[in-house]
Amino acid sequence: MTEKEKRKEAPVRRVVNESGIEIKPLYTAEDVIATGGVDSSRAGEAPFTRGIHPLMYRQRPFTMRQYTGFANAADTNQRFKYLIANGQTGLNVAFDLATQCGYDSDAPEAVGEVGRVGMAVDTLRDFEVAFDGIDLDAITVSLTINGAAAILIAMYLAMAEKRGYDVAKLRGTAQNDILKEFIGRGTWVFPVDPSVKLVADTIEYCAKVAPKYSPVSVCGYHIRESGATPAEEMGYAFAIAKAYTDAALARGLDIDEFAGRLSFNFNIFGNLFEQVAKFRAGRRRWAKIIRDEYGAKNPSSGWLRMIAGGGGFGLTIEQPENNIVRGAYYALIAALGGAQTMALCCYDEAYTIPTPKAQRLSLRTMQLLIEEVGLTDTVDPLGGSYYVETLTNQMEEKIVEAMKWVDDHGGIVKAVAEGVIQGRVSEYAYRRQRALETGALRKVGVNCYNESEEENPNVELHPYDELGAIAQVQSLRLLKAERDNDAVERTLDTLRADANAGRNVMPAVMQAVKAYATVGEMTRALVDVYGYFREPTRLWRKVA
Amino acid sequence: MTERKIKVLLAKPGLDGHDVGAKVVVQALMEAGFDVIYTGLRQTPDAIAKAAAEAKVDVIGLSILSGAHIPLCRRIRELLQEKGLYDKLWIVGGNIPEEDRMVLRQLGFRGVFPTGSRTADIVSFIRENVK
Numbered sequence: 001m002t003e004k005e006k007r008k009e010a011p012v013r014r015v016v017n018e019s020g021i022e023i024k025p026l027y028t029a030e031d032v033i034a035t036g037g038v039d040s041s042r043a044g045e046a047p048f049t050r051g052i053h054p055l056m057y058r059q060r061p062f063t064m065r066q067y068t069g070f071a072n073a074a075d076t077n078q079r080f081k082y083l084i085a086n087g088q089t090g091l092n093v094a095f096d097l098a099t100q101c102g103y104d105s106d107a108p109e110a111v112g113e114v115g116r117v118g119m120a121v122d123t124l125r126d127f128e129v130a131f132d133g134i135d136l137d138a139i140t141v142s143l144t145i146n147g148a149a150a151i152l153i154a155m156y157l158a159m160a161e162k163r164g165y166d167v168a169k170l171r172g173t174a175q176n177d178i179l180k181e182f183i184g185r186g187t188w189v190f191p192v193d194p195s196v197k198l199v200a201d202t203i204e205y206c207a208k209v210a211p212k213y214s215p216v217s218v219c220g221y222h223i224r225e226s227g228a229t230p231a232e233e234m235g236y237a238f239a240i241a242k243a244y245t246d247a248a249l250a251r252g253l254d255i256d257e258f259a260g261r262l263s264f265n266f267n268i269f270g271n272l273f274e275q276v277a278k279f280r281a282g283r284r285r286w287a288k289i290i291r292d293e294y295g296a297k298n299p300s301s302g303w304l305r306m307i308a309g310g311g312g313f314g315l316t317i318e319q320p321e322n323n324i325v326r327g328a329y330y331a332l333i334a335a336l337g338g339a340q341t342m343a344l345c346c347y348d349e350a351y352t353i354p355t356p357k358a359q360r361l362s363l364r365t366m367q368l369l370i371e372e373v374g375l376t377d378t379v380d381p382l383g384g385s386y387y388v389e390t391l392t393n394q395m396e397e398k399i400v401e402a403m404k405w406v407d408d409h410g411g412i413v414k415a416v417a418e419g420v421i422q423g424r425v426s427e428y429a430y431r432r433q434r435a436l437e438t439g440a441l442r443k444v445g446v447n448c449y450n451e452s453e454e455e456n457p458n459v460e461l462h463p464y465d466e467l468g469a470i471a472q473v474q475s476l477r478l479l480k481a482e483r484d485n486d487a488v489e490r491t492l493d494t495l496r497a498d499a500n501a502g503r504n505v506m507p508a509v510m511q512a513v514k515a516y517a518t519v520g521e522m523t524r525a526l527v528d529v530y531g532y533f534r535e536p537t538r539l540w541r542k543v544a
Numbered sequence: 545m546t547e548r549k550i551k552v553l554l555a556k557p558g559l560d561g562h563d564v565g566a567k568v569v570v571q572a573l574m575e576a577g578f579d580v581i582y583t584g585l586r587q588t589p590d591a592i593a594k595a596a597a598e599a600k601v602d603v604i605g606l607s608i609l610s611g612a613h614i615p616l617c618r619r620i621r622e623l624l625q626e627k628g629l630y631d632k633l634w635i636v637g638g639n640i641p642e643e644d645r646m647v648l649r650q651l652g653f654r655g656v657f658p659t660g661s662r663t664a665d666i667v668s669f670i671r672e673n674v675k
Contacts, residue, residue, distance in 0.1 A: 097558075097559035097561075100559070101559045101586070103559075109588075110559075111615060112558070112612035112614075112616065113558065113559050113610060116611050117611065184561075184563075184564065185561050185562075186560075186563055186585045187559075187561050225564065226564050352641075426567040426571070427571070430572070437662050437663065437664060446660070461641055535586075537582050537584040
């Protein structure tokens with residue numbers, strides 16, 4: 001047999017996408033029909049497969065919101081202004097680990113961490129400095145905070161109020177998705193039940209006081225990073241969103257009072273078509289859940305409003321410049337998927353928190369999509385593709401399957417508290433790592449094309465500012481000396497009492513924040529009542 | 545007669561919540577036939593040293609991705625020495641820049657595994673270095 005004949009005889013390579021769907025070499029109209037047909041609704045019409053708004057980017061391009069924050073509020077404020085000056089249209093605040101875990105900058109647990117991976121926040125004063133000179137009506141702010149979310153949402157509202165904004169009209173988002181923190185990311189504080197209770201407190205409080213504010217952004221993102229397929233990412237996120245929805249309904253809220261302010265955060269690395277189908281299928285499924293299971297009347301209650309971005313797991317420490325190219329493809333995925341907001345991991349993030357140059361490059365990547373290559377001209381440009389429509393139908397089934405898995409394991413709250421879902425996610429991460437090491441999962445620069453000439457890539461590392469950390473502690477001490485400490489004690493007592501009585505703690509948190517109580521003081525008051533989470537680790541403990 | 549199993553404590557010190565890598569390594573070490581104890585997140589240096597002493601492990605592994613590896617390793621080293629565990633194999637993994645690797649080795653962490661390391665390399669390093 002000649003080489004040419006051999007090639008003809010060779011079986012066609014089998015392709016199965018990450019979510020477990022077998023991919024055909026060619027799709028036709030018959031595949032679309034066989035999987036359920038094309039959703040005939042237009043963008044802006046339920047169930048929103050093609051997009052939540054009728055004109056999508058034609059009317060308004062996606063918001064660009066790079067994750068930013070380091071050192072102290074003043075340094076971060078400068079970086080915010082730099083990004084805004086470079087055309088960024090939203091802010092996404094990174095907090096240091098002490099803040100995220102509810103410790104003050106002078107806590108023993110905070111040593112070495114103050115201002116390291118994000119901005120240090122101790123009191124309302126830090127928020128006043130961080131957003132100084134930034135028009136909160138012109139630019140929306142997203143707070144990447146979870147364990148301490150109730151406190152930081154209160155700080156944001158209090159800061160805006162002090163500056164004269166009408167909180168009833170204030171827009172913005174907090175991540176505030178604690179259930180996913182137990183699965184991946186790990187900035188939990190309280191046990192699972194009171195943690196969910198706090199999320200419900202913020203939803204209820206915002207529905208009444210700040211109805212334009214999005215108190216929760218449910219994250220499939222970190223679950224995907226931690227070890228889940230794209231379909232599972234979305235299915236688990238919906239299971240979590242339903243848990244918060246149920247908790248809010250239990251307060252007596254009407255579904256239409258708050259569901260429209262729930263937002264989502266999804267990942268963008270991986271197979272382009274699979275991700276686009278994931279977003280289209282996810283939009284359709286969430287709209288159906290909110291309408292059919294919760295009986296929402298207002299169509300916008302079922303909007304899957306999302307930030308789609310990041311892609312951290314897809315980036316590599318090897319040949320880091322490749323990450324610039326990956327970022328461009330990932331941004332394309334987010335745009336084709338109809339994201340409301342986009343943010344990219346920077347090419348240097350496997351090494352360091354990003355330099356201004358790397359952040360600007362991510363921003364320019366997104367701006368290129370808007371300005372140069374026509375991504376904002378037409379709604380859902382892949383709609384009608386035999387492949388994408390078929391895959392959308394199949395991904396919706398896979399999302400439903402993932403949600404069923406959660407239900408079969410007692411629901412998301414139980415699965416998280418017992419560590420069952422952490423175990424599943426972790427096993428997937430291990431299989432993924434094995435596939436990378438064996439080469440079954442191809443990764444350019446890692447397990448193929450890895451003959452890099454550049455052994456030592458010249459990535460500029462962001463320096464950790466030890467003196468800045470000391471200054472933060474000093475200004476905290478100064479503030480504690482200046483404030484009315486009796487008033488602080490009184491507000492903390494009220495907070496403890498309200499938590500104890502099972503009341504919504506947000507009014508008390510607001511009062512404590514306005515009295516310049518610290519993140520650590522308020523967290524400890526709540527810990528006095530709720531206790532700390534104890535992580536289930538038995539799934540990774542092998543008994544001899 | 546089977547050989548005595550190598551016993552490993554894998555710990556996440558400090559506030560860093562990135563545990564994907566740690567849990568992947570735990571599974572790889574278990575598959576390699578080691579006894580593995582995983583501490584979970586947010587362990588203080590004291591708790592780690594205490595757990596290592598009590599469980600009589602051969603290997604103490606730390607995973608740190610926040611960038612705080614030098615202050616944490618310095619503190620944990622003091623405590624491990626106090627407990628007389630200087631003859632155990634200490635290893636550390638995570639987001640560790642080139643210039644810090646030598647510092648960590650000098651502190652006594654003989655195995656340093658930056659992001660991107662292969663689990664197979666960690667397994668063979670432990671096999672070769674546990675007496």
